[in-house]
Amino acid sequence: MKRCLANLLENAIFYGQRADVTLEDDPSRLTITIRDHGPGIPEGQRERVFSPFVRLEPSRSRNTGGSGLGLGIARHIARALGGDIGLDNHPEGGLRVNVTLPRPRNITGL
Ligand SMILES: Nc1ncnc2c1ncn2[C@@H]1O[C@H](COP(=O)(O)OP(=O)(O)OP(=O)(O)O)[C@@H](O)[C@H]1O
Ligand SMILES: [Mg+2]
Structure with missing residues (x-):
């Protein structure tokens, strides 16, 4: 989980200068939202960026040493825990990354 959140x-x-993190605690799931203040990701690219080695336009990513693996690894970790990661752009700009994690049955089911 530490690796998942660190990548995000x-x-x-x-890519977005700063991270605003919010938690939404619900009996059935925990949602962690990471919003930034960069260019966001166009809708047509939001699945692609989870694939290994995919990096968007070089002007944004050039010379950073990134390998295009971080998002895919983060989603893999979230899914292994029964959750998932979704992307959208904030209405006022910046990318919004939503990590959802299920609440354990033995806690919520009491
Ligand atoms: N917060 C963001 N805002 C805008 N674009 C992003 C953001 N996060 C990721 N991207 C785009 O998605 C691509 C893939 O991200 P990913 O984290 O998988 O790889 P990376 O950051 O390029 O390298 P690394 O493997 O070091 O994380 C990035 O290269 C970038 O183009
Ligand atoms: Mg990355």
Whole structure:
């Protein structure tokens, strides 16, 4: 989980200057939202960026040493825990990354 969040926070700070993190605690799931203040990701690219080695336009990513693996690894970790990661752009700009994680049945089911 630490690796998952670190990959997402590193992206937010690098591509979007700063990360605003909110938690939404619900009996059935926990949602962690990481919003940044960069260019966001166009809708047509939001699935592609999870594929290994995919990096968007070089002007944004050039000379950063990134390998295009961070998002895919983060989603893999979230899914292995029964959750998932979704992307959208904030209405006022910046990328919004939503990490959802299920609440354990033995806690919520009491
Ligand atoms: N917060 C963001 N805002 C805008 N674009 C982003 C953001 N996060 C990721 N991207 C785009 O998605 C691409 C893939 O991200 P990913 O984290 O998988 O790889 P990376 O950051 O390029 O390299 P690394 O493997 O070091 O994380 C990035 O190269 C960038 O183009
Ligand atoms: Mg990255």
